[in-house]
Amino acid sequence: MAHPAGITPTGSFKPQAGPNQPIKAVEPLHTPTTPKQDETTDNFPVSALNAPGDLPSLGKPSKYKKGYNITYRPYSFGEIKKFGQSTGLSVYDRLMMLTKGVEVSFGSPLDLTLQDFLYICFLRKLSTMGSSQFMLDVTCPHCEKKQTKTLQFDDIVFDEISAPALPAVVSINGKALHIEPLTLGNYFTAFKEGFVEKPPMKHPDGSIMLDSDGNPLRDPDDEVALMALQVINMDFEDAYQVVDNAVGNESYILQSLDNYFFHGVKPHRTICNNKECGGEMSVSIDAKDTLIYPFRERKDFIRDSIQFGV
Numbered sequence: 001m002a003h004p005a006g007i008t009p010t011g012s013f014k015p016q017a018g019p020n021q022p023i024k025a026v027e028p029l030h031t032p033t034t035p036k037q038d039e040t041t042d043n044f045p046v047s048a049l050n051a052p053g054d055l056p057s058l059g060k061p062s063k064y065k066k067g068y069n070i071t072y073r074p075y076s077f078g079e080i081k082k083f084g085q086s087t088g089l090s091v092y093d094r095l096m097m098l099t100k101g102v103e104v105s106f107g108s109p110l111d112l113t114l115q116d117f118l119y120i121c122f123l124r125k126l127s128t129m130g131s132s133q134f135m136l137d138v139t140c141p142h143c144e145k146k147q148t149k150t151l152q153f154d155d156i157v158f159d160e161i162s163a164p165a166l167p168a169v170v171s172i173n174g175k176a177l178h179i180e181p182l183t184l185g186n187y188f189t190a191f192k193e194g195f196v197e198k199p200p201m202k203h204p205d206g207s208i209m210l211d212s213d214g215n216p217l218r219d220p221d222d223e224v225a226l227m228a229l230q231v232i233n234m235d236f237e238d239a240y241q242v243v244d245n246a247v248g249n250e251s252y253i254l255q256s257l258d259n260y261f262f263h264g265v266k267p268h269r270t271i272c273n274n275k276e277c278g279g280e281m282s283v284s285i286d287a288k289d290t291l292i293y294p295f296r297e298r299k300d301f302i303r304d305s306i307q308f309g310v
């Protein structure tokens with residue numbers, strides 16, 4: 001991700017794990033520190049995240065009280081099947097399904113930053129699979145050949161948040177705004193209000209407009225509304241007016257906050273499988289579906305994990 005002049009990330013957040021080794025922070029605890037959510041999953045191993053370095057946000061958001069504890073468990077077989085049958089559901093409904101199984105000592109999963117929550121979903125998938133490899137279907141931007149890439153766990157690198165402390169305080173039109181990264185709760189509000197994931201655009205005949213990859217075309221997200229939702233010391237309506245009326249350097253300052261707040265997944269550079277092409281391409285691993293749903297496993301891993309006959 002490009003950073004404006006004078007703004008650089010403090011580093012890269014990379015979970016520690018190797019082939020056939022457990023991922024970071026998956027040591028089972030005896031019991032969760034918060035009430036159980038589902039009696040049918042009482043015996044599942046529970047993993048904890050409670051140190052600043054455990055999360056891409058480094059635990060800097062103000063809601064992450066000192067001494068916080070976040071626990072999560074693997075996905076059950078039933079949950080995986082439900083996820084697989086939820087393709088007709090909205091992103092909101094899918095994310096809401098995944099809050100079950102994550103417990104937060106300072107509130108609820110809605111208080112986590114969106115990127116921290118997606119990272120935890122990613123850890124849950126890895127703890128469920130017990131494999132250091134996963135597969136992604138990609139399309140080469142050069143030759144447009146569709147192909148499957150086998151990636152390693154070590155290929156996943158999260159940028160650390162570069163804001164030295166939170167909230168960030170900026171003066172817009174003489175008013176001090178206290179701003180923090182977008183939370184899962186903020187995103188849910190944005191979705192319900194129609195600020196993001198807008199309905200697909202349609203042709204005059206009613207058919208859905210598609211891009212070159214066959215994905216529905218949508219109007220851009222309402223960036224002003226998203227920024228206003230991140231203001232923690234002002235009502236949304238008031239914050240929207242202030243942000244919407246920012247001019248000149250004030251606009252640049254607000255745009256620069258995205259770089260300070262970013263703590264998502266870095267794209268992975270790889271080479272096209274098509275020998276006639278061999279072009280270098282960037283594989284995006286930060287799509288919500290990629291981080292949320294179980295990765296498609298290698299067939300040899302599945303085959304070697306099944307014993308036929310006794």
